[in-house]
Amino acid sequence: MEFLKHTTRNLFFTGKGGVGKTSVACAAAVKLADAGKRVLLVSTDPASNLDEVLGTPLQHHPTSIPSIPNLFAMNLDPEKSAADYRERMVGPYRTLLPAAAIASMEEQFSGSCTLEIAAFDEFSRLLGDASATADFDHVIFDTAPTGHTLRLLTLPSAWSGFMESNTTGTSCLGPLAGLQAQQVLYQDTVKALSDPTVTTLVMVTRAEATAFREAARTSGELQALGVANQHLVINALFQASTTSDPYAMAMQHRSDKAIAEMPDVLKSLPRTSIPLTAGGVLGVAALRSLGQPASTAPVVGSGKASDESAVERASLPQSLSAMIDELAAPGHGVILAMGKGGVGKTTVAAAVAVALAERGLEVHLSTTDPAAHIAAAVAGETYPNLTVSRIDPVAETAKYSQEVMTNAGAGLDASGRALLEEDLRSPCTEEIAVFRAFADAVAEGANRFVVLDTAPTGHTVLLLDSALAYHREVTRQTSGMPEAVKNLLPRLRDKQFTRVLLVTLPEATPVHEAAQLQRDLRRAEIEPYAWIINNSLCPLNVTDPLLVERQKQEARYIHEVVNGQASRTALIAWQLEPPVGPEALKRAIQADAVMH
Numbered sequence: 373m374e375f376l377k378h379t380t381r382n383l384f385f386t387g388k389g390g391v392g393k394t395s396v397a398c399a400a401a402v403k404l405a406d407a408g409k410r411v412l413l414v415s416t417d418p419a420s421n422l423d424e425v426l427g428t429p430l431q432h433h434p435t436s437i438p439s440i441p442n443l444f445a446m447n448l449d450p451e452k453s454a455a456d457y458r459e460r461m462v463g464p465y466r467t468l469l470p471a472a473a474i475a476s477m478e479e480q481f482s483g484s485c486t487l488e489i490a491a492f493d494e495f496s497r498l499l500g501d502a503s504a505t506a507d508f509d510h511v512i513f514d515t516a517p518t519g520h521t522l523r524l525l526t527l528p529s530a531w532s533g534f535m536e537s538n539t540t541g542t543s544c545l546g547p548l549a550g551l552q553a554q555q556v557l558y559q560d561t562v563k564a565l566s567d568p569t570v571t572t573l574v575m576v577t578r579a580e581a582t583a584f585r586e587a588a589r590t591s592g593e594l595q596a597l598g599v600a601n602q603h604l605v606i607n608a609l610f611q612a613s614t615t616s617d618p619y620a621m622a623m624q625h626r627s628d629k630a631i632a633e634m635p636d637v638l639k640s641l642p643r644t645s646i647p648l649t650a651g652g653v654l655g656v657a658a659l660r661s662l663g664q665p666a667s668t669a670p671v672v673g674s675g676k677a678s679d680e681s682a683v684e685r686a687s688l689p690q691s692l693s694a695m696i697d698e699l700a701a702p703g704h705g706v707i708l709a710m711g712k713g714g715v716g717k718t719t720v721a722a723a724v725a726v727a728l729a730e731r732g733l734e735v736h737l738s739t740t741d742p743a744a745h746i747a748a749a750v751a752g753e754t755y756p757n758l759t760v761s762r763i764d765p766v767a768e769t770a771k772y773s774q775e776v777m778t779n780a781g782a783g784l785d786a787s788g789r790a791l792l793e794e795d796l797r798s799p800c801t802e803e804i805a806v807f808r809a810f811a812d813a814v815a816e817g818a819n820r821f822v823v824l825d826t827a828p829t830g831h832t833v834l835l836l837d838s839a840l841a842y843h844r845e846v847t848r849q850t851s852g853m854p855e856a857v858k859n860l861l862p863r864l865r866d867k868q869f870t871r872v873l874l875v876t877l878p879e880a881t882p883v884h885e886a887a888q889l890q891r892d893l894r895r896a897e898i899e900p901y902a903w904i905i906n907n908s909l910c911p912l913n914v915t916d917p918l919l920v921e922r923q924k925q926e927a928r929y930i931h932e933v934v935n936g937q938a939s940r941t942a943l944i945a946w947q948l949e950p951p952v953g954p955e956a957l958k959r960a961i962q963a964d965a966v967m968h
């Protein structure tokens with residue numbers, strides 16, 4: 373790993389969902405600890421799986437990893453951070469303000485925006501307060517702050533005047549007296565992030581066009597905010613060991629092409645390439661070997677598809693096409709593709725939408741994920757009854773902000789309106805606006821099919837769990853609660869109206885995160901309809917030794933889903949050609965596409 377040759381004190385790992393940020397971050401932490409450095413590894417991801425990768429239960433505070441001297445790890449618990457932040461902001465006022473005012477403040481802190489700000493507040497303490505991590509030589513963050521979160525720091529140009537003149541002491545960011553106390557810490561955090569002698573931002577990606585586009589967007593956004601010391605890691609890079617396996621050759625060709633065509637902003641960055649491994653990167657031994665050339669990594673396999681694989685192939689789940697008739701039966705409703713980032717939710721959503729439209733049903737395909745590429749997935753579609761859209765955060769925020777200014781801002785003077793406009797430039801406003809657009813899209817399911825490609829797991833859970841908080845927040849700033857928002861949770865809980873497809877890959881982390889998502893959904897009284905296992909090698913007659921070994925690893929997790937998690941399961945095989953366009957999508961979900 374080239375970025376470890378001259379390591380800064382702070383390392384941030386960011387990238388599109390499913391590219392292996394946690395694996396690479398853990399491997400870097402292990403290598404530094406093995407070199408005698410005291411290392412603190414921190415996850416800021418609400419759906420963190422550090423525990424599983426390191427094989428150690430983690431807490432909200434640094435926990436030593438028994439098998440790796442010098443390494444400590446922790447998960448920033450968003451719920452606990454939010455509770456601590458809420459009490460820190462509200463506590464000082466409990467004896468000063470009436471009970472009604474305290475209740476109003478606590479209600480204001482109940483939304484998912486508070487989770488984001490609270491997690492960032494904790495992150496700022498670790499990065500901006502040198503005394504908080506003085507015992508460590510290096511601090512490694514798995515999942516760096518988003519561009520939205522960083523913009524939060526540079527947003528409030530009028531904070532000083534706002535704090536002096538604001539009579540309520542609140543905004544969507546909470547009591548401003550609390551924020552004022554944090555301003556110096558936030559400023560120190562920004563300085564640490566933008567200092568190339570202190571911090572390196574490591575963008576993890578895979579050799580895929582969509583992952584490269586997302587990495588390029590992130591790189592440009594962070595450079596604009598002054599975070600310029602960046603390093604690119606291309607993870608899970610596959611090199612075929614035989615020319616006789618068409619799947620191996622297609623896999624290598626696809627990655628070679630993506631690298632050749634990667635955006636120029638990425639080509640200019642220093643780069644590390646990490647070979648694809650035979651199995652999941654779990655445990656200390658696997659972490660220590662990550663990054664070794666594939667030829668030095670132990671691979672078990674004869675170079676032929678085994679009899680055992682053939683037996684597994686005969687008992688694989690049905691194809692997704694076999695499930696379409698069941699999905700189509702009601703004639704209308706909402707179908708949600710949910711799961712960990714990078715598992716193929718966009719492909720599954722597009723394939724289902726095309727299959728329903730082909731049956732003559734009216735279908736609206738949309739996404740709430742700002743990193744999705746729905747339009748590309750259905751490129752060339754010709755179905756008159758299929759419409760494709762994206763919930764554009766910029767457009768929805770502008771629409772919502774205008775509504776707030778028209779209503780809440782109507783009775784304000786020029787200074788008050790200017791401060792309200794400042795308040796509306798917060799990332800919280802975007803979350804509210806996108807949530808409302810999501811509710812509107814779900815409402816359309818009363819008259820036709822709506823297929824939604826949702827945001828990654830952690831964000832989706834926050835979105836669903838925060839429905840009531842959003843109700844309150846929307847009511848705070850507008851004249852009334854929209855009907856679509858009011859009816860959202862009942863519609864999501866209605867099994868006849870909404871079908872949730874949990875999309876996963878036949879690998880440890882995606883399967884276990886999908887299982888956690890299923891538990892979260894059930895707590896919200898939303899029952900998943902089916903699991904979709906995407907991009908599986910198990911149905912294919914591969915002969916490349918590395919791919920044969922990966923088949924065996926996959927079989928274990930397919931068995932876990934079918935026998936331990938899902939009431940219904942469908943399988944989509946890895947495709948020789950990327951599933952882009954209606955014809956390719958139809959091939960991907962057909963029964964004969966999973967049995968050759």
